[in-house]
Amino acid sequence: MEEKRFIDLGLSEDVQKAIAAMGYETPSDIQEEVIPVILEGKDVIGQAQTGTGKTLAFAAPMLSMLQKKDAVSAIILAPTRELAIQVSEEIERIAKFSRVRQLAVYGGSSIEMQVRALRRGIDIVVGTPGRVIDLMERKVLKLDQVDFLILDEADEMLNMGFVEDIETIMAGTNPEKQTMLFSATMPEEYKRLSRKYMKEDRVHIKVAVKSMTVSTVAQSYYEVREQYRFETLCRVMDAEDMESVLIFCRTKRGVDELVDNLSARGYNAAGMHGDMTQNVRIATLKKFKDRKLKFLVATDVAARGIDIDNLSHVVNYDLPQDIESYVHRIGRTGRANRQGIAYSLVNGRELSFMKQIERVTKSTIERKEIPTLEEIFKAKNNTFKDKITAELSTNKYKTFYPVIEEMKETFNVEDIAAALMNMLYKDELSFDYKVNKLDTPKKFVRLFITVGSMDKLTPKKLIDFITTNSGVKPDVIGTIDILTKFSFVDVLAGQEDIIAKHCNGVKLSGRKAKFEVAAKRRK
Incomplete structure (x- = not known):
């Protein structure tokens, strides 16, 4: 059976163009099943495990059908501020060529700014329930x-x-x-809502949970700042002995840019994506299999034809759109009962996705520190010692004895050897590193608080309360989400116990507050 592509699903040209720009060519299972049903105008319940691309599954057909008017055309509800932002950003990418106006609304940010944006005119609102109700009560959000x-x-x-x-x-x-309801599970209350608020001919689409195991692959990730993503990749490659590496990028353009950057710095790299001719792709793959090419950079679609048994590493330079694709990517190493290695470069907003992958695949993904220059130097020296030891096992080096004898008149042998190793080190190091250690994002812990907007709690009140009672500085406090009955606050890791100790039981906005580390959320 021929695999479907997004261009086969009936989406608008603008949406298809945006999806292509994002680097996606084939839909996930939930996308393939749900999109045609939504385009028929039916109410849909979409049930699929986390990380399967549900946002695109509802946003792509919605944007294909959306008619602009002098009122809000679509409302999307999400449980948390983080997910609302994530959905909003995904819609922005899918709507790149559609000229729609969208707005994310949530607690902990200026409601006045959101009010002004709504009054100027918005087509799509993505928001948390508490903030949506606040805006409805102010009569500025009409649905x-x-x-x-x-x-x-x-x-x-x-x-x-x-x-x-x-x-x-x-x-x-x-x-x-x-109406569309998307979820990983189907609790009884959810069924009641669907019966009460959805049409009788609603369609319930459930995508079977697939067994996704990666037991023969050692998985790790590096948390990076976006401006250091490429340098981090170079540091990882320079600090580790890699034999044959498949690097994944999300888009064709990303493949081209990464290959250009790697090649300019002396890395033996080439790319593969759908815009390349079949002959070029076959030739590139042959070089990779024959070990004449060390780094192959590819998109998911281009990599489907790659069958290599002794691939040493897979690197996710960009994360894929769903967990199934992640498993498919890293499954290309660790074959034939060999231990494979998979690395992922992730930013702060992608950390929750890594946790999803751990839960769904029942595996452990270790957080690794970005290699320092000291570690790279040590790794290179070990490699040099191995190469020199191997060379000493031959007699070929003896032809250079006369050169050494001549130089000994001016320099000692140790200095000559060290100079030669330094030359070798500089040749091996392709990136012009400026600092020993790259800065990484600060670590935050999310706290749950039993006080919310119904108690007239505001971000300023919460910050003043925490700093006054615990003695911590304001700069240890990060994102604040104030919901109707409770709130969340991100605090710098290591400060959570101090804050809980001094703030628990103290009255905040007229109520005794309880602070505790928030439970892990699913996305």
């Missing part, structure tokens, strides 16, 4: 003309106690709208 209502991670919203908020929002929407 009586929406054509689409989407609940993303609906089961998570129910777990967080948003049932009443969701029903309040649903009651204020256009009864003729198309």
Whole structure:
């Protein structure tokens, strides 16, 4: 059976163009099944495991059908600020050529700015239930003309106690709208909501959970700042003895740019993607298999024809769109009962996705520190010693004795050897490193607080409360999410126990506050 592509699903040209620019060619299982049904105008329940690309599954058809008007056309609800931002950013990419106006609304950020944006005119609103209700009560967010209502991670919203908020929002929407509920599980309360608020001909699409194991692959990740992504890759490659490396990029353009940057610095690299002719791809793959090419950079689609038994490393320079693709990528190493190695470069916002991968694949992904120049120097020296030892086992080096004898008149043998090793080291080191150690993002811990907007809590009040009672400085406090009945605050790792000790039981906005490390969330 021929594999479907996004161009076969009936999406608008603008959306297809955006998906192609994102580097995606073939849909995940949930996308392939759900998109045609949504395009038919039916209400949909989409049930699939985390990390399968549910956002694109509802956003692509919605954007294909969306009609601009002088009112909000679509409302998307998400359980947390982080997920609302994530969904909003994904929609922005899919709507790149569609000229729609979208806005993410959530607690912990300026509601006045959100009000001003809504008054200027917005087509799509992505928000957390509490902030959406706040804006509805202020009469600035009106949902009586929406054509689409989407609940993303609906089961998570129910777990967080948003049932009443969701029903309040649903009651204020256009009864003729198309409703979509996406979730990993199907609790009873979720079924009740679907019966009450969705059309009778709704379609329930459940994608079977696939067994995804990567037991023969040692997985690690490096947390990077975006401006250091390429340098981090170079440091990892310089610090480790790699034989045959497959590097994944999300887009064709990303492949070309990475290959250009690697080649300019002397790395033996080439790329493969769909815009290259079949002959070029076959020739490149042959060089890679014959060990005449050390680094092969590819997109997911181009890599499907790659079958190599002795691949030493897989590197995710960009993470894929879903967990299944991740497993498929790293499964290319660790074959024939050999231990494979997979590295991923991730930024702060992608850390939750790595945790999802761990949960779904039931594996451990170790966090590794980006190699320092000292570590690179040590690794290179070990390599040089091995090469020199191997060379000394031959007699070929003896032809240079006369040169050494001549130089001994001016220099001692140790200096000559050290100079030769320094020349070798400089030749081996392709990147012009400036610092011993790269800065990495600060680590934060998320705290749950039993006080919310119903208690008239504001970010300023919370910051003042924490700093006054615990004695910590304001700069240890990160993102704040204030919801109706409770709140979340990110604090610098190592400060969470101090804050909990001094703030627990103290009155905040008239209520005794309880601070505790938040439970892990699914996305």
